[in-house]
Amino acid sequence: MISSDDYAIAAEDLGVRYNLRFTRKSTVRGSFASLLARRKPERFWALRHVSVQVQHGESLAVIGPNGAGKSTFLQVLAGIMRPTEGTVDIRGQVSGLLGLGVGFDADLSGAENILLGGAFLGLDGPRIRELLPEIINFADLGQFIDAPLKTYSSGMRARLGFSIATAVDPDILLLDEVLATGDASFRAKSKARVIGLVRSAKAVVLVTHDMEWVREYCNRAMLIDKGKVIKEGSPDEVTKLHLARMQEAAARRTEELTAKGLDPVMLPKKGDRRMKRQAGTSDPPSASP
Amino acid sequence: MSQGPAAVSLRHAADGDSPLALLRQGISDILSRRRLVRYLVQADMKKRGSDTFLGNLWWVLDPLLQMAVYVILVSVIRSRSAPDFPLFILAALLPWKWYQSVVNDATSAVVSKDKLIRQIAFPKLVLPVSAASAGVVGFLWGMVPLGLLMLFFLDRIQPIMLVWIPIIAAVQFVFTMGSAILVSAANVFFRDLGKAIGHGLRLWWFLSPGLYSLQDVRATALVQDYPIIGTLVGFNPFAVLFEAYRGVIYGGADGVSPPHPPDVVSLLFLLAGSVALLAIAVVLFKRVEPEFAKVL
Numbered sequence: 001m002i003s004s005d006d007y008a009i010a011a012e013d014l015g016v017r018y019n020l021r022f023t024r025k026s027t028v029r030g031s032f033a034s035l036l037a038r039r040k041p042e043r044f045w046a047l048r049h050v051s052v053q054v055q056h057g058e059s060l061a062v063i064g065p066n067g068a069g070k071s072t073f074l075q076v077l078a079g080i081m082r083p084t085e086g087t088v089d090i091r092g093q094v095s096g097l098l099g100l101g102v103g104f105d106a107d108l109s110g111a112e113n114i115l116l117g118g119a120f121l122g123l124d125g126p127r128i129r130e131l132l133p134e135i136i137n138f139a140d141l142g143q144f145i146d147a148p149l150k151t152y153s154s155g156m157r158a159r160l161g162f163s164i165a166t167a168v169d170p171d172i173l174l175l176d177e178v179l180a181t182g183d184a185s186f187r188a189k190s191k192a193r194v195i196g197l198v199r200s201a202k203a204v205v206l207v208t209h210d211m212e213w214v215r216e217y218c219n220r221a222m223l224i225d226k227g228k229v230i231k232e233g234s235p236d237e238v239t240k241l242h243l244a245r246m247q248e249a250a251a252r253r254t255e256e257l258t259a260k261g262l263d264p265v266m267l268p269k270k271g272d273r274r275m276k277r278q279a280g281t282s283d284p285p286s287a288s289p
Numbered sequence: 290m291s292q293g294p295a296a297v298s299l300r301h302a303a304d305g306d307s308p309l310a311l312l313r314q315g316i317s318d319i320l321s322r323r324r325l326v327r328y329l330v331q332a333d334m335k336k337r338g339s340d341t342f343l344g345n346l347w348w349v350l351d352p353l354l355q356m357a358v359y360v361i362l363v364s365v366i367r368s369r370s371a372p373d374f375p376l377f378i379l380a381a382l383l384p385w386k387w388y389q390s391v392v393n394d395a396t397s398a399v400v401s402k403d404k405l406i407r408q409i410a411f412p413k414l415v416l417p418v419s420a421a422s423a424g425v426v427g428f429l430w431g432m433v434p435l436g437l438l439m440l441f442f443l444d445r446i447q448p449i450m451l452v453w454i455p456i457i458a459a460v461q462f463v464f465t466m467g468s469a470i471l472v473s474a475a476n477v478f479f480r481d482l483g484k485a486i487g488h489g490l491r492l493w494w495f496l497s498p499g500l501y502s503l504q505d506v507r508a509t510a511l512v513q514d515y516p517i518i519g520t521l522v523g524f525n526p527f528a529v530l531f532e533a534y535r536g537v538i539y540g541g542a543d544g545v546s547p548p549h550p551p552d553v554v555s556l557l558f559l560l561a562g563s564v565a566l567l568a569i570a571v572v573l574f575k576r577v578e579p580e581f582a583k584v585l
Contacts, residue, residue, distance in 0.1 A: 016583075018583055019580075019583070075407065075582060078409070078410050079410035080406070080407065080408070080409065080410045080582045081579070081582045081583065082579040094410075096408075096409065098407070098408045098409070104405065105332050107332070107335070107336050108332055108335070112332075115328065116325075116328050116329075116332065119322070119324050119325035119328050120325060120405070120409055120411045121409060121411070122321070122322070122411065124324075125324055
């Protein structure tokens with residue numbers, strides 16, 4: 001099935017299933033209760049049947065609405081999460097900046113966090129010390145580099161995180177919503193660095209809501225929704241489809257609400273347990289093509 | 290993580306690895322991240338020292354103050370205690386504080402790093418292992434108050450017997466490490482463990498011969514009537530450890546006989562049990578590790 005041998009990433013029929021029985025802050029009592037009730041464990045697929053290849057030198061944008069499975073996809077590529085089904089083949093060293101405010105220890109200084117971060121990423125001692133001046137230089141935090149991380153603003157944390165993640169000169173770089181951080185000058189600098197990495201035949205996979213960036217700097221885009229690939233292709237086509245779908249969804253919601261006689265501006269409360277259950281059951285595992 | 294440009298890694302879907310393979314993975318996780326464990330221990334030490342006024346002095350004060358509480362509790366309120374009671378207690382209190390602090394730290398070791406776990410891939414086993422390693426540093430600090438107290442009871446001490454302390458501590462280290470790994474993983478799935486463990490530990494301390502000797506327990510009417518209880522009490526790992534520590538530091542439980550070497554057979558049994566516990570803990574930890582990023 002794999003057509004080209006020169007890929008950096010090959011995902012085959014990737015699926016990640018969450019078991020809602022063990023989501024946040026489960027307690028022994030809760031587990032006993034569900035055991036007694038003999039409920040089947042509630043499961044839902046955050047990703048399913050995702051197959052994609054990324055070649056060296058390519059920059060793939062992953063777009064989609066909130067909760068579509070974009071971050072889960074990056075977590076699988078980064079090795080943070082093991083797929084429930086399918087395989088991922090990664091060729092090369094992966095480095096990623098997944099999520100904002102990456103910090104390793106809030107009580108340690110920025111410089112100490114670089115050393116600790118390098119150890120977490122699995123770099124050996126001499127290599128980190130060799131990279132240290134460059135990381136400090138790129139993060140450009142001035143005297144704050146010796147201040148504890150807890151005194152940093154979120155923008156400063158993101159700058160430090162970006163500098164660490166990209167300094168290791170990875171073969172594959174994963175970025176999750178991090179392009180829009182920092183002030184204008186750092187944003188320009190980080191854009192330049194990502195473009196540089198793409199040019200030097202490194203593969204980049206990024207999750208973003210910045211469609212302009214996708215059209216301008218990515219050579220491919222993938223739209224996912226409810227864990228499934230909707231469309232994969234040129235950034236222009238895919239972003240167009242995404243925007244159209246977003247508008248459609250917004251229009252449908254307004255319609256539904258007005259039909260119920262509700263004011264469309266008053267949106268229902270999100271995030272309660274009932275909503276979560278619905279998400280689990282309305283997404284049957286048997287949704288194979 | 291794979292290193293170098295030519296590195297190739299293939300991640301399959303969750304396939305059942307054999308326990309032996311998981312154990313091997315766990316060992317290589319730790320060996321390959323020795324430096325990370327060292328950094329985490331150093332960071333831990335730095336934090337403990339930095340946010341209090343007296344800083345590292347607390348390492349010394351803490352056991353001494355707690356010992357004072359028990360001395361008052363037992364000798365004044367109950368008005369009967371072994372001779373040279375402070376030394377009697379501290380010989381058991383120091384190893385207990387080591388175990389207690391490690392297990393407490395281990396409950397939050399994985400859970401508190403939830404953000405990091407969802408952001409980068411690293412062997413999670415380093416978290417409980419560094420918590421257990423940091424405990425060793427605390428125990429070493431505990432030797433300072435012990436040394437100070439010994440100065441008051443010089444006639445009791447037999448320096449050659451103190452050589453046993455690191456040997457007994459090594460057995461305890463294996464047991465502590467196994468407990469830390471188990472607890473850190475279990476707390477990810479059952480958050481009430483963090484609450485239960487404080488009470489469980491306190492109960493365990495009072496059920497262990499820390500404030501009293503194993504001989505005292507065996508002399509009680511209950512054990513006279515039901516000898517099985519006396520046997521069960523002896524199976525408590527901390528009965529073995531406390532008796533061993535106290536034997537080499539303080540001496541016989543009668544309060545008169547001089548320090549003596551520990552019961553090597555029970556120590557060896559405990560070591561075997563602890564190694565088994567550690568192996569089981571590593572296998573279970575590695576088995577549930579891939580779920581951490583989903584559950585946290």
